[in-house]
Structures are given as C-alpha cells and as structure tokens.
Amino acid sequence: MRALRFHGPGELRLEDVADPRPSPDTVVISVMACGVCGSDLHFLDGTARTGHVPITLGHEIAGVIDDPASSGLRPGIAVVVTVGASCGSCRRCSEGRPNLCESATVIGIHADGGLADAVSVPVAAVVPIPTGVEPAAAATAVDAGATALHAVTRTAALQPGETVLVIGLGGLGTYAAQIARNLGAARVIAADIDPAALDRAALLGADDCVLVEAGGSLGRSVKMLTDGGVDVALEFVGRAATVDAAVKSIRPGGRAVAVGVGPEPLVTLPPVLWSNFEYTLRGSYGSLPGDTERVLAGLADGSLQSPPLARATLAEAADAILSLSRGESPAMGRLMVIP
Ligand SMILES: [Zn+2]
Ligand SMILES: [Zn+2]
Incomplete structure (x- = not known):
C-alpha cells in the first residue's frame, strides 16, 4: 500500500x-480521510519531533473497518480513531488525566499513522461515526474538536454568561467558538490575522470579530470592547505574542488558556500584575475519553x-503539506487527505 x-x-x-496487519488488540482500517494538524507542520519545520523516523x-483518521479479526467490530462500518x-x-x-499519560502512544507520532491507504489502530481507540456525518468532517472531531472541547469545558471551565475570546480561528478555534456559544457564553469574540477566518467565525455565531494587524494591540482592543477584559481567553496559535495577547485580554480574576504549540519562550506581564489581578494562565493538552463522542454527536445533531x-x-x-509548513498557503481550511 501507499x-x-x-x-x-x-x-x-x-x-x-x-x-498493516491486525493483532489481538488492533484492527486494520481502510483510510477514507486523514486530517493534517498543526503538530504535523511542526514536525516538518523541525520544531517538534516524532517518536522515530x-x-x-x-x-486525525476516519475510515472503514477492514479486517475485524478478533476485534468483534463489524467489517465495513465507518469509524474515527x-x-x-x-x-x-x-x-x-490514575489521576484521571490520561491525556497527560507518561507513556501514551499516538498513532501518527509514535506509530505509523493515517496518511496512507490503511492503518492499524488499537481496538479501544475506534469510535463509530454517527449516521449522516461525512467521514472527513468526522475525522476533525478526534483532534481539533475534542481538544477544543477539553480546553473550553475543563481547562477554562467556561460558565454560562461568561465572555470568551478565541485567538486563531483554524480547526480548533472554529470548534472552540461554537462550543463556547453552545455552552451559553454571553459573548464570543473571535480574533485572527485572516479576514476570511473571521467571516467564517461570524457565520458560526461569533458575536465580535477582531482583525489582528501588525503593530496593533489585541489586548487593548478586547479590553475596550468588553469594558475591562474577557472572563476567558483561549489561544490556538502557539506563538509567544498570541499567548501574551490572551493574557492581556482577560479581566482581573480572568483565565487565559494556551492550547497552540510552539517553541518560543513566553515574555508577558510582570509578577506584580499577576499578583494584583489574580490572573490565571493554564496550558491545555489533548482530550479525555468521551470527548470525541460528544463532538461527533454535535456534528450529527x-x-x-x-x-x-x-x-x-x-x-x-x-x-500540499510541505507548502502549508512553509506558510505558503494559509486560509484554505483544514487540509484533509483523501487517499
Ligand atoms: Zn494534532
Ligand atoms: Zn498512563
């Protein structure tokens, strides 16, 4: 196979x-769609590493069960991984944080992944796609959707009536804005450098869109829009400047959440302001069991x-992927590879 x-x-x-061959704990899937994630681009630009080369x-894999062998799964059913x-x-x-497992195996990072005709995956990782959800859309649920859901609901612990800023309206940010809206956020503000990304965010229910321009201060714009800052700022870019902007956009007592991955060291507010205003900055990584199912249910309904x-x-x-990693083709949406 290729x-x-x-x-x-x-x-x-x-x-x-x-x-690929099935084993007692794995099942072979014929790939129907596999998403290309920001972390794949970081492997290609050398700022992150795979387990081996x-x-x-x-x-971000969707496919059909090919060889059910011992899995008990029906051949031909459409699933995500x-x-x-x-x-x-x-x-x-043991603490209930399997997303931070000390020896996690990620398909496509530590074992061969889904940018292929077929892939072998753990039986336990397979989730059926609900009727009516297109495979390529379903594939985005496992990473972009589930990671955004974990960040909004647990790490940020967003409450109904709170104001939210989403920085970076790519795959994760697009989901995060919708999840915040569905949870009853009083106001969802979308910020991006790309006007097309903001147009999409507006269609999906963002209340305000802020175009981030070179030399401008996103934090100042957001504080003016919200009379002193948002309750929650979510960062999905992975740059030091955008995490800094998230921190500078929150109200006293507010929470900033860093989800994007990147190598730059962070320089932000002096300690006196963290102390005086009880700001919080938390990282958020991956998702927990059940999150993919919740996102798939949202896509279905x-x-x-x-x-x-x-x-x-x-x-x-x-x-296409190399051109993305060189930053040559932005704003095209999430790239899905359809073998
Ligand atoms: Zn990813
Ligand atoms: Zn573990």
Whole structure:
C-alpha cells in the first residue's frame, strides 16, 4: 500500500510499504480521510519531533473497518480513531488525566499513522461515526474538536454568561467558538490575522470579530470592547505574542488558556500584575475519553459544524503539506487527505 513517510524536517515522501496487519488488540482500517494538524507542520519545520523516523504521519483518521479479526467490530462500518492510547496505570492515568499519560502512544507520532491507504489502530481507540456525518468532517472531531472541547469545558471551565475570546480561528478555534456559544457564553469574540477566518467565525455565531494587524494591540482592543477584559481567553496559535495577547485580554480574576504549540519562550506581564489581578494562565493538552463522542454527536445533531475542509489526494498530499509548513498557503481550511 501507499504511505506518506516522514524522514525528518522538510522530508515527506509517498512510498510503497507493507500492508498493516491486525493483532489481538488492533484492527486494520481502510483510510477514507486523514486530517493534517498543526503538530504535523511542526514536525516538518523541525520544531517538534516524532517518536522515530521514518514514520507515517497522520492522527486525525476516519475510515472503514477492514479486517475485524478478533476485534468483534463489524467489517465495513465507518469509524474515527481517537488520538492517543494511554497506558492506564501511570500516575497521570490514575489521576484521571490520561491525556497527560507518561507513556501514551499516538498513532501518527509514535506509530505509523493515517496518511496512507490503511492503518492499524488499537481496538479501544475506534469510535463509530454517527449516521449522516461525512467521514472527513468526522475525522476533525478526534483532534481539533475534542481538544477544543477539553480546553473550553475543563481547562477554562467556561460558565454560562461568561465572555470568551478565541485567538486563531483554524480547526480548533472554529470548534472552540461554537462550543463556547453552545455552552451559553454571553459573548464570543473571535480574533485572527485572516479576514476570511473571521467571516467564517461570524457565520458560526461569533458575536465580535477582531482583525489582528501588525503593530496593533489585541489586548487593548478586547479590553475596550468588553469594558475591562474577557472572563476567558483561549489561544490556538502557539506563538509567544498570541499567548501574551490572551493574557492581556482577560479581566482581573480572568483565565487565559494556551492550547497552540510552539517553541518560543513566553515574555508577558510582570509578577506584580499577576499578583494584583489574580490572573490565571493554564496550558491545555489533548482530550479525555468521551470527548470525541460528544463532538461527533454535535456534528450529527447540527449543533457543531466542522471547520471548512480543503482536500488533497495521497499523491498530492506531500506538496500540499510541505507548502502549508512553509506558510505558503494559509486560509484554505483544514487540509484533509483523501487517499
Ligand atoms: Zn494534532
Ligand atoms: Zn498512563
């Protein structure tokens, strides 16, 4: 079969590899769609690392059960694959935080992923796609959707009636704005450098859209809009400047949540302001069991919409992904590879 193999920064090649085989704990899935995530781009630009190389990337997977072997799953059913198999026994897993498992295995980061004709995945990671949800849209639920759900509902612990700022309206931010709206946020403010991303956010229910311009101060704009700052600011970009903007957008006692991944060290407010205003900055990573199912249910009942999707075939994918990692083709929506 064909697989998109990552050999190191900037090196992505479509190659012929052996077909994956099922084992007692795994099942083989024929890939129908696999999303390309910001973390894939960070592997390609050298700011994040996979478990080993070469490896097949891709951790936002939808497909059909191919070889049910011992899994008990019906062949031909459409499923998505949740991100990250936790060990169940380390300290973090025992604390109920399997997203922080000390020895998690993520398909597409530590084991061969879904940018291929087929992939072998743990039986426990498989979640059926509800009727009526398109596979490519369903695939976005496992990472973009579930990560946003965890960040909004648990890390930020958003309450009805609160005001929310979402910075970065890509896949995760688009979900986060909708989840905040559905939870009863009093006001959802979307901020992005891309006017098209803001237009989409407005259609999905953002109350205010702030175009972030070079040299401008997002924090100052948000504080003017909200008479002193939002209750919750969520950052989905992974840049030091945008985390700083999130911190500078919250009211006294407010919470900023950093979800985007990036290598830049953070320089922000002096300690006296953290102390005087009891600001909170928390990181948020991945999701917990059940989150993917909740996002899929939202896609099925229409309360959530997937981010706009751009599509490429497996043959076109290497060029499309490398161009994304070089920042050459922004604003095209979440790239889905359809083998
Ligand atoms: Zn991801
Ligand atoms: Zn663990």
